[in-house]
Amino acid sequence: MIFSLAIYAAPYSSQASDSAYRFATALLDQGHKLYRIFFYHDAVHNASSLATPSQDEAHLPQQWLQLSEKHGIDLVVCIAAALKRGLLNQQEADRHEKPGFNLAGGFTLGGLGQLVDAAVTSDRLITFGN
Amino acid sequence: MAEISKKLLFVSRHAPYGSSIAKEALDAILAASAYNQQLSLLFMDEGVFQLLPAQEAQEIGQKSLAAMLPALSLYDIDEIYVHQESLQARQIESRELVLDNIKVIDSAAVHSLLARQHQLLSF
Numbered sequence: 001m002i003f004s005l006a007i008y009a010a011p012y013s014s015q016a017s018d019s020a021y022r023f024a025t026a027l028l029d030q031g032h033k034l035y036r037i038f039f040y041h042d043a044v045h046n047a048s049s050l051a052t053p054s055q056d057e058a059h060l061p062q063q064w065l066q067l068s069e070k071h072g073i074d075l076v077v078c079i080a081a082a083l084k085r086g087l088l089n090q091q092e093a094d095r096h097e098k099p100g101f102n103l104a105g106g107f108t109l110g111g112l113g114q115l116v117d118a119a120v121t122s123d124r125l126i127t128f129g130n
Numbered sequence: 131m132a133e134i135s136k137k138l139l140f141v142s143r144h145a146p147y148g149s150s151i152a153k154e155a156l157d158a159i160l161a162a163s164a165y166n167q168q169l170s171l172l173f174m175d176e177g178v179f180q181l182l183p184a185q186e187a188q189e190i191g192q193k194s195l196a197a198m199l200p201a202l203s204l205y206d207i208d209e210i211y212v213h214q215e216s217l218q219a220r221q222i223e224s225r226e227l228v229l230d231n232i233k234v235i236d237s238a239a240v241h242s243l244l245a246r247q248h249q250l251l252s253f
Contacts, residue, residue, distance in 0.1 A: 008151065041150070112158050113161060113165060117165075119248075120134060120138075124249075127250075
């Protein structure tokens with residue numbers, strides 16, 4: 001079965017992103033496919049390259065990237081939600097004349113159409129953190 | 131985007147202010163209207179407060195969500211539902227609501243509405 005996930009809550013503030021990660025690994029372990037993870041609302045902070053949790057805590061941004069590399073999962077961050085919360089890639093930082101960018105490589109900024117596409121393309125869309 | 135048309139129900143369950151999730155749910159369904167899918171929208175739980183007309187959101191530096199809801203019909207989103215028991219629990223009468231084409235449905239009808247969908251987008 002093809003799954004996609006939509007995540008809305010910030011990592012560390014809420015359990016939702018960690019639960020989503022555990023759900024993702026469980027479904028992949030069972031042989032299902034994961035097409036896309038769409039980060040919306042406060043979940044855009046999952047994509048920060050500057051996240052620095054202490055060593056005894058899970059490093060969610062890194063975990064998403066490892067999962068994506070291993071299984072070829074599309075990690076899409078809603079561009080409108082990201083920009084207003086200060087999550088920018090290099091292109092957006094240049095466009096808006098910001099001093100730096102912090103979207104971890106491996107995540108892409110995309111529109112809400114990518115969420116709709118995930119819903120249409122997947123057999124199941126599972127939401128975390130609403 | 132795949133060339134298939136699916137039934138997508140957006141479920142909005144949060145109050146209009148305090149968190150931006152209600153606004154972002156509305157943004158999501160308006161964006162979805164561009165992709166030829168069969169869209170519908172259900173307000174339930176605290177989400178029914180979004181439908182009250184007297185929202186003075188400018189007082190807290192926000193835009194009125196109630197003022198944006200009529201835009202749904204401009205985007206051809208006409209399948210709009212509100213959960214009757216959620217209204218009753220909050221003593222809201224359906225005649226107070228900003229959308230006059232909204233369909234008030236009870237829990238049993240919500241159950242069958244959910245069952246008819248390909249996907250739920252839950253906010």
